[in-house]
Amino acid sequence: MGRSMSAVRAASRAFLLTWQSIFRDKAALLLFFISGIVYSFFYPLPYSAETVRRVPVAIVDQDQSALSRQLIRFAGAHPSILVVGVSTRPEAAQELVWQGEAAGAMVIPADFSRKVLAGLQPEIEVSGHGAYPLLNKVVLNGLAEVAGTVSAGIELRRLGATTASAMQAEASRQPLTVEPLPLFNVREGYASYIVPGVVVLIIQQTFLLGIGLLFGSWRSEKSFPYAPGAASYCGALTAFALVVTLNALYFFGFVFWWQDYPRGGNLIGTAVLTVLFAYSVAALGMLIGMFFRTRERSMQLLVATSLPIMFLSGLAWPMSAIPVPLQVLGWSLPSTAAIQGFIATNQMGASLHEVRMELAGLLGLMVLFVALGMRKWRRFVLPA
Structure with a gap:
C-alpha cells in the first residue's frame, strides 16, 4: 500500500x-x-470558398453564328467559369494563357453551326493549363458541361420535331435520370x-x-x-x-x-x-x-x-x-x-x-x- x-x-x-x-x-x-x-x-x-469558382478562360469563336454566341453565353453563365476574352484568333487565346490571365481556352470551329444544321457532330476543342491541376480540372469539366448543355438542347429540339411533347422528347433522350447525393462532404x-x-x-x-x-x-x-x-x-x-x-x-x-x-x-x-x-x-x-x-x-x-x-x-x-x-x-x-x-x-x-x-x-x-x-x-x- x-x-x-x-x-x-x-x-x-x-x-x-x-x-x-x-x-x-x-x-x-x-x-x-x-x-x-x-x-x-x-x-x-x-x-474557405470550398470549391473553385470563376476560373478565367478564353474563347476562340471562328464560327460567329447565333449558335456559337449561345455557347459563349452559356459559358459566361457557368458558376465555375469566367470568360475573360473572346476572339477569332487562336493566338490571342494562347497569349492570355501564357500571360497567366486565363487558365484554359475553348475553340469553336468555323463549321460549327453548319455541321449542326446538317445533322453532323461538330468538334469543339477544349484545353486547360496543365501547370495548375486543380484549375485545369475545373476548366475542362466546366467547358465540357457547357458543351453538353448546348448539345442536349439541340438534341431535344430535334426529338421535339418527331414526338408529341417536350416531356416525351426529354424522356426519349434520357431514359434514366441520375440524382447525385453527397453523404459526408455535403458541400463537395x-x-x-x-x-x-x-x-x-x-x-x-x-x-x-x-x-x-x-x-x-x-x-x-x-x-x-x-x-x-x-x-x-x-x-x-x-x-x-x-x-x-x-x-x-x-x-x-x-x-x-x-x-x-x-x-x-x-x-x-x-x-x-x-x-x-x-x-x-x-x-x-x-x-x-x-x-x-x-x-x-x-x-x-x-x-x-x-x-x-x-x-x-x-x-x-x-x-x-x-x-x-x-x-x-x-x-x-x-x-x-x-x-x-x-x-x-x-x-x-x-x-x-x-x-x-x-x-x-x-x-x-x-x-x-x-x-x-x-x-x-x-x-x-x-x-x-
Missing part, C-alpha cells in the same frame, strides 16, 4: 512539474497551444476534405517540436526535473498526453463547428481514438525528445518531415497507390492511423468495429513507444 501511494505521489509530482516546465518555456508554450490557435484560423482561410468542397485530416498532422508535429525543445533544454542544461522510475515517466506521459487531448478537443470541438466542417458522426469513437492518439503521440515525443542534445535540434530534424508524413498517411495520395514498404513506414507513425480513424468516426460516423484496424494500430504504437521510452527514461533522468 505504501509503495503504491509513493508511486502515485511520484506520478502526480511529475505531472505538475511537466505543466510548470511548459508554462516556463515560452517557445514550448507557443508550439503546444498558441500555434494551434494560429493554425486554426489561417490554415483553412485559403480553402476542398476544405471539408483536406482540413480535418491535416489538423491531425498539425497536432502531432507541433507537439513533437515542442517536446523536443523541452527535452533538448533539459539535456543541454543538465537540469532534469523528474525523479527516476516508472511512476515519474507515467506522470509526465499523462501530462503530455493531456496537451495533445486539449488540442484535439479545440480543433474537433470548436474549429470544426466554427468552420462548419462535417463533424460529430460518432462522438464515442472519436473520444476513444483521441485518447489512444494522445498517448501514442506523447510517448513518441518523449522517446524522440530523449535523443536531442540541444533544443534547436528538434526544429532542424522535424520541420522537414511534415510533408512526407502527410503523403504517407494516405490523405493526399491514395494508400493503395503507395508502395508497401512506404505503407509500413506510414503506419509506424500515429498520424496515419489517426487521420484515417478520425475522418471515419468524426466525419463519416463509422463505428468502433469499422475502425478496428486504426484502433489496433494506435494501441500497438502506444505500447511500443511506452516500452522503448521507459527503457530510455532511466538513462535520461540519471545520465552516466
